[in-house]
Amino acid sequence: MNVAIGEKIAEGAESVVFRGSIMGVDVVVKIRVSRSYRHPEYDRVFRSYRTRTEVRVMADLLAKGLRVPTPILVDMENYVIVMTYIRGRKLSHVISDLGGETLEEIYRDIGRQVGVMHASGIYHGDLTVSNIMITDRKEVYLIDFGLSGYSRDVEEYAIDLHLFDRSTRSLAPARADELFEAFMKGYQASFPRYLEVVERMKDIRRRGRYIEERLRRKLRREAYTS
Amino acid sequence: MSGSLSYIIPFEPPPLLRERITVLGIESTSHTFGVGIVEYDGGRRVSILANVNKRYVPAKGGIHPREASITHMRNSKEAIEEALAQAGLKIKEIHSIAVALGPGLGPCIRVGATIARFLSSRLGKPLIPVNHAVAHVEIGKLVSGLSDPLVVYVSGGNTMILAGREKSYRVYGETLDIPLGNLFDTFTREIGIAPPYVVGGKHALDLCSEWGSEFIPLPYVVKGNDLSFSGLLTAALQLARREGRVDKKRLGDICLSLRETAFNMLVEVAERALLTTEKKSILLVGGVASNTYLNRKFELMAGEHNVVYKATPQEFSGDNGAMIAYTGLLNFIHGIVVEPSKAYVRQRWRVDEVEVPWVR
Numbered sequence: 001m002n003v004a005i006g007e008k009i010a011e012g013a014e015s016v017v018f019r020g021s022i023m024g025v026d027v028v029v030k031i032r033v034s035r036s037y038r039h040p041e042y043d044r045v046f047r048s049y050r051t052r053t054e055v056r057v058m059a060d061l062l063a064k065g066l067r068v069p070t071p072i073l074v075d076m077e078n079y080v081i082v083m084t085y086i087r088g089r090k091l092s093h094v095i096s097d098l099g100g101e102t103l104e105e106i107y108r109d110i111g112r113q114v115g116v117m118h119a120s121g122i123y124h125g126d127l128t129v130s131n132i133m134i135t136d137r138k139e140v141y142l143i144d145f146g147l148s149g150y151s152r153d154v155e156e157y158a159i160d161l162h163l164f165d166r167s168t169r170s171l172a173p174a175r176a177d178e179l180f181e182a183f184m185k186g187y188q189a190s191f192p193r194y195l196e197v198v199e200r201m202k203d204i205r206r207r208g209r210y211i212e213e214r215l216r217r218k219l220r221r222e223a224y225t226s
Numbered sequence: 227m228s229g230s231l232s233y234i235i236p237f238e239p240p241p242l243l244r245e246r247i248t249v250l251g252i253e254s255t256s257h258t259f260g261v262g263i264v265e266y267d268g269g270r271r272v273s274i275l276a277n278v279n280k281r282y283v284p285a286k287g288g289i290h291p292r293e294a295s296i297t298h299m300r301n302s303k304e305a306i307e308e309a310l311a312q313a314g315l316k317i318k319e320i321h322s323i324a325v326a327l328g329p330g331l332g333p334c335i336r337v338g339a340t341i342a343r344f345l346s347s348r349l350g351k352p353l354i355p356v357n358h359a360v361a362h363v364e365i366g367k368l369v370s371g372l373s374d375p376l377v378v379y380v381s382g383g384n385t386m387i388l389a390g391r392e393k394s395y396r397v398y399g400e401t402l403d404i405p406l407g408n409l410f411d412t413f414t415r416e417i418g419i420a421p422p423y424v425v426g427g428k429h430a431l432d433l434c435s436e437w438g439s440e441f442i443p444l445p446y447v448v449k450g451n452d453l454s455f456s457g458l459l460t461a462a463l464q465l466a467r468r469e470g471r472v473d474k475k476r477l478g479d480i481c482l483s484l485r486e487t488a489f490n491m492l493v494e495v496a497e498r499a500l501l502t503t504e505k506k507s508i509l510l511v512g513g514v515a516s517n518t519y520l521n522r523k524f525e526l527m528a529g530e531h532n533v534v535y536k537a538t539p540q541e542f543s544g545d546n547g548a549m550i551a552y553t554g555l556l557n558f559i560h561g562i563v564v565e566p567s568k569a570y571v572r573q574r575w576r577v578d579e580v581e582v583p584w585v586r
Contacts, residue, residue: 013497036530037493037523039486041441046490126450147448163450204402 003073003082005029014050015146022082027072030054032079047079050146055081057122057148064120066113067141086143088135095129095171102138103175104182109140111186114160117142119191123156124148128167154193158200161187165201232273236373237584239559244268247321248275249558250309250345251551254338255330255358256383257282257289259298260547261309263320266555272368275313277541277548278305284421288411289382295333302341309547317345322352322563324554328572330358330383335571343566354554355564358545359384359577362538363395364556365549366511370536374586376505378496378524381512381545382407385453385492387499388577390585397578398499399451406488407514409455413484417466417477427516427540435485435519438478444487451498453491458484485519493523500531507534515543556584 006019009028018029032047051074061068073082095103110132117124124131125147133141149156164183169176188194245268253260260279266272280301282294310317325342328335346353363377377388377395385407386400404412414420414430423430445461447454462484470477500508508528514520515538528535542549557563560583 011501013494013501035527037526038490039441042443042486042490045443046446125448128450147450159449163452 003027003029012146014047019085020082022072025072026085026087027082028069028085030081030083048076051076051079051081053149054145057145057150058083060120060122061117061142064116066116067139068145069141069143086133086135086141088133088139088141090130091132091134092129092167092171094134095168098134100175100178103179106134106138106140107179107182108186110142110164111183111188112190113140113142113186114164114183115187115190115194118157118160118193118197121150121152122148123151124160125156127160127164129164129171130167154196154200155204157191157193157197158204161197161201162204232271233368234371235270235272235556236367236371239270239556239584247555247558248313248315248319249322249324249354249551249555250306250317250320251324251326251356251361251547251549251554252306252338252342253279253326253358253361253545253547253550254295254298254302255326255328255335256545257294257334258545259301259305259337260545260550261305262546262548262551263309263313263315264548264551264555265313266559272552272555274548274552275315276309277546278309278312279544279546280305286421288415289331291331291333294331295337298334298337302337305547306341318349320349320351322346322354322554322558324354324356324550324557325569326358326361326550327355327569328358328575329577330573332571332573335573339569339571343569347566352558352563353566353569354557354562355569356550356553356557357575357577357580358550359386359388360395360580360582361549361553362511362543363388363509363577364553365542365546366509366515366536366538368552369538369542370509372507372509372534372536374505375507375509375534375536376496376500376503378492378508378510379512380406380492380510380514380520382411384512385455386577387451387496389499389503389505390582393585394580394582395577395585397576398503399453399495402449402452402454403456404459406455406492407512409459409488410485410514413459413462413466413481416463417470429517431481431485432517432519434478434481436478437474438476438480438482440479440482441486442479442483444483446487446491448491448494451495451502453495455488455491458487489520489523492520493527496524497527497531500533505533507536510535510537511543512538513544516540560584 003020003022010017015032020027020029055071055074058071069083071083131144248265251262258279258281263276282297323342323346379386385405387398388395410431420430445457466480521537
């Protein structure tokens with residue numbers, strides 16, 4: 001099959017993403033590029049591992065009925081994934097334009113989908129408002145599974161929640177609390193271990209990376225009282 | 227240090243002060259008691275007149291805060307006298323006193339803070355509070371001439387990616403557990419090849435990496451823009467205990483792979499932050515900034531994105547007094563001073579909580 005490659009949409013730290021088309025269908029072509037700063041052997045292992053995991057995760061999530069891009073072609077020699085193009089805008093771009101109720105609805109659905117993902121033993125690894133697409137019909141798609149993986153460890157799920165909440169907080173600080181609450185409504189409904197995850201998330205925020213003592217005490221207090 | 231070094235402040239300072247002043251800065255947040263003296267010409271030129279640094283080197287194990295602080299106390303008088311002699315100044319001729327009040331080890335910071343409070347109140351000179359992390363960034367910017375870089379700050383106590391935004395340094399990624407320098411120190415100590423951790427500018431890990439050649443995959447933990455090194459440390463130690471005991475080449479392979487993995491993780495998150503912030507330059511600061519292999523990786527990465535890359539030279543990359551004096555000067559010309567009675571030590575003073583008026 002021939003893939004026509006169009007304009008570059010994004011350049012990440014480890015991949016370049018292009019628009020393209022294959023048999024008249026709009027696609028995204030993600031190429032994991034070589035990096036000269038990596039040890040050559042490591043470079044190969046790294047690109048191969050991340051490409052394979054990304055495709056497997058997307059396929060598994062599709063089977064669970066989640067909204068993620070569909071992988072169409074995989075080239076393990078050149079570390080290329082061709083997947084369906086999601087017509088929409090990033091949540092990070094529309095978050096300030098959307099009204100309160102619509103946004104809460106969206107966050108509830110993100111929570112539901114992330115819950116289903118975690119219940120399947122999969123974590124995203126880079127869950128931020130830039131890795132969520134919103135279509136015109138207000139459908140929610142999770143994208144970019146480049147750092148995702150399989151784990152039954154609550155830690156990984158808690159990191160997803162922590163990163164997602166932090167990214168919401170940096171773009172919409174005034175609404176972050178209610179949005180996280182909406183997210184949790186959807187999340188609880190689809191993931192029975194949600195309490196464990198929330199506990200761990202609080203734990204992560206108290207951990208190693210130094211924070212002011214008073215903030216640490218406040219977080220500790222909250223952990224005991226809530 | 228021989229002779230004085232002269233630099234141009236990489237931004238326009240406020241015209242509040244148009245006179246020549248000298249600032250004495252004291253650093254004591256960790257293993258170094260440092261005294262630096264800078265002279266400001268009232269325009270944009272700063273000269274580093276003195277930079278005297280006395281390091282505490284543990285005989286065994288890591289830094290013992292109490293032992294380090296006792297060493298600092300013993301070294302303090304001599305360090306101050308040496309710095310004044312280098313600068314050819316008397317203490318009375320110094321305009322103001324700057325001190326690193328955090329972040330760092332409490333007992334150590336207290337030594338510098340106590341001396342600074344005393345000098346300030348006894349001699350009636352302004353006292354300027356300085357954040358240690360901001361000082362690392364500022365001296366790096368001064369020496370490299372970069373005005374708005376993406377900053378990678380790596381040392382024994384810190385690992386973070388910073389960029390200036392709206393009067394502060396924002397953290398774009400950091401370690402979730404142990405710092406990179408701590409990872410290297412702990413690993414080499416546990417396998418019995420350190421202390422001393424650094425010999426002739428080379429870390430013990432660089433030395434043992436030379437024995438190996440083969441790459442072994444180890445846990446690579448990047449979470450969003452943050453790093454985690456604790457799992458990597460455990461995995462490398464287990465491997466070293468199982469396989470590296472008798473076989474020197476195998477131990478070399480493990481060292482090489484540990485260094486390779488940790489540096490790749492750091493360069494990857496820096497690369498992500500570079501693309502997010504769209505900065506045009508990268509600056510490496512902190513004690514690990516002089517590492518040849520890390521520098522090579524950053525050069526390659528910067529080359530791929532067509533941005534400027536600079537590492538801070540060794541004299542100013544490790545903890546030093548000059549960086550406190552210079553940052554104190556910047557604080558002073560922006561009106562930041564503190565009453566000696568209110569100059570509290572802040573062990574966990576996060577860099578993103580500091581107001582940095584000269585950053586846009």
